[in-house]
Amino acid sequence: MFSRREALRSVSAGFGYLAFAGLSSAAAAKEASVNPLAPKAPHFPARAKRVIFLCMQGGPSHVDTFDYKPQLVADHGKRGRYGGQLLKSPFEFRQRGESGLWISDLFPEVARHADQMTLIRSMQCDQPVHPGAMTQMHTGTAQFIRPSLGAWTLYGLGTENDSLPGSVSLSPQSGTARNYGSSFLPAIYAGTKVGGPSARFASRGMTGASSQSVPDIKNPKLSKTAQRRQLDFIQTLNEQKLEHDLVNPGVEGVIESYELAFRMQDVMPDLMDTSGESESTLAMYGVDGGPTDSFGKQCLLARRFAEAGVRFIEVTHGNWDQHVRLSTDHKTRAEECDKPIAGLLQDLSDRGLLEDTLVIWGGEFGRTPAAQGTDGRNHNNKGYTTWMAGGGVKGGFSYGATDEHGYEAVENPCHIHDWHATILHLLGLDHERLTYQYAGRDFRLTDVHGTVAKDILA
Template identity: 40%
Template sequence: MDIQDEIHDQLSRRTFLGQSSAGLGAIALASLLNPTNLFGGASSPGTSMPGENPAVGKPHFPPKVKRVIYLFQSGAPSQLELFDYKPKLEAMWGQDLPASVRNGQRLTGMSAGQSRFPLAASKYKFAQYGPGRMWLSELLPHTAKIAGDLTFVRSLHTEAINHDPAVTFFQTGSQQAGRPSFGSWISYGLGSDNQNLPSFVVLLSKGRDGDQPLYAKLWSNGFLPSVHQGVVFRSGPDPVYYLNNPPGVDKTSRRRMLDYLDKLHQEQFKHVLDPEINNRMAQYEMAYRMQTSVPETLDISKEPDYIFDMYGPDSRKPGTFAANCLLARKLVEKDVKFIQLYHQGWDQHGNLPNDIKIQTKSVDQPSAALIMDLKQRGLLDDTLVIWGGEFGRGAYSQGKLTRDNYGRDHHPRAFSVWMAGAGVKKGMVYGETDDFGYNVVKDPVHVHDFQATVLHLLGIDHEKLTFKSQGRRYRLTDVHGKVVKPILA
């Protein structure tokens, strides 16, 4: 029995669907007439039909941002070594963190057993830069040059205290796996501006071995249609797995196969009404188009020498953070909606002064170069760039403390990120921490507030972009979040 006979045989076992105008057949027909229902689509206040969402595929209001590049620093960079200058730590070097500052807040199992919590000042010097006179570490000389373009949020906080739930929370709005990722929500809400490339692309790089792993759940579509899943572009001759034709299959044969497969899928969809059939076919067609578009996009051989010099020597090495920053610019030029870079290597519980110096050397120049490159091409006017990790680092030393060697444990209560580009004020510092960098004392920003603000810049009302799954309407910000309006331009 071939597949068409099997489909028709399935139909004969389902004839009851067409025999009851008030039964499942009518429900299925209603879904076809209103395809959004089929996807469990979102609803907005005032819509007349259940499941109808006029925002899907277009913004709720005029956006300030067309695309996002998210430079996620996995492992949690120490804000005390990079952005949040605290001279009090030097004045109290080696003394215990006052109990009134910690105030009983929980610690990880890695430092909860310590008998003392000696304060550790950063080994590195700080200076002020830009019209906003923001403090930056000597570890970031290139970032200092673009200080006038940056907006720092120094008052982020989260509930998650360990890496995996914290990264998952930032990327999906939940500490538990299974929710759609940031980029998937944006792809679902706004669609694509380039039919030959995915709307959500992921690039991976590693600063050093032995750091926290990354999982596909971070760019998963969760319960959203599978066409919104992030696509990982890797370095090397095969940037997307299984994209190239196998030996003996040429482009004409592939096209003929896809055309026939589409007929079979359409026949099957008529009878089983599963929307993932069409999603799967859309992915096959995208893969076919990507066979040409991806190699062209990822080819950096024609970039002039001054561009490589701008991004640094690592930009000529595929798979490095610098090379991925250059690729992010090329993807922006192709109107990819959400570009997610993950860079590992920031989990520095010990030997922090040495390790963070190595890590910043790999990211400082290319991060700054990306901003300058986008700016010189006029792309920063409608692109938002974000730089930051899943939480911060604590003020006390984990383990033995010396002037040249110390470590810092996880710290979710207060940490920093920076943003640059469309929709945000330039040269601004928002939020403030106490003298120890331990608690937020002014303008707190929760992870859900941060997510709501990025969606707002894209023209999305975070409370209206929802998706119904298992009887409940979900959104990226769950039931929380407010837009941080003071940082908006």
């Protein structure tokens, strides 16, 4: 009969033992081939190695940003399909780049990169309310707690840097842990929160609140050698707990996270210290103390994380929920993020990273063509716009379309399951093969749905 220790040595589920065994270099070398975070081969040649997701919380209006509707202008003030008066955009649209994509004046800097972008103008999701739609955008479902897109990406591909999290979420909104969590996937695949919704990252070193942006296990009263001995003792207790419980994913996750946190102490401070960035780079991101400063720093950190081998990086910006004061507040939101996003695209391109970095932009849904009040729009989950750049997508390309006013997708509808399937495909992962058995069945990000939007592939 096998003992618990022997069983853990022989089966891949015993990640807790493997992490503990990794405390000695000889054992680490022996068990490296089954490290759950080790890089994994994709199902087929990947077009992208990593993802930067620019999450626009609150639902930016597609008919005011990236979905030009001249008929909406012509019918301004008329009764809408479902009541209310049609409201033309208060922002001018112009054709951009050699491709001639129509993009509004809300995003003049991003528009300079039109020839690198694919606009998906036929998005759909199942939820017209923020929490449900946001959860579905991140996990594929609004009904249950499921692994996030970042967790599935890390599960499928592993990470390229074993001293950093494979997935990070920069300044996520409060109460949104499920959007970067791992659910029933092993805890090691969960994203790491960096900062909160009001975080202000220092551009000249780790000072002030930013130095506490990532919780760690460092004890300033202990040397690194003493801390290692302390952690070894704690891990011995964790291993004894595993021996007793036989199966305890929570303890295995603690073992993994403690080891990762110990390694992160040497890497994370330098990674988040942007004092070595040139003045021109900071200016490109809008890190200048003005309205672009906060989001600019986050976009700069996203590039640094991508460059360091982090597989999935999410940056959250909001609030775009303009039921009133759309003309002023949408303008303010755009001014905060337009230059930083353009700077990110330019920086990635200059460094040769955009080719294999998939940048995606979007909110949980769009907004109605009809007015709410006199200067606002309601939620619209039947047709809206997201965009992608780099990472194997066509540049200067528009995919799908909404009707003449922008109520719903009528050409090449792209449901959130299709969107997820396409993102995984660009990463070299077949969404139908990327499965995990839980509660007696195989689960996947796209459930039993999803079709890759092959027309957008370069």
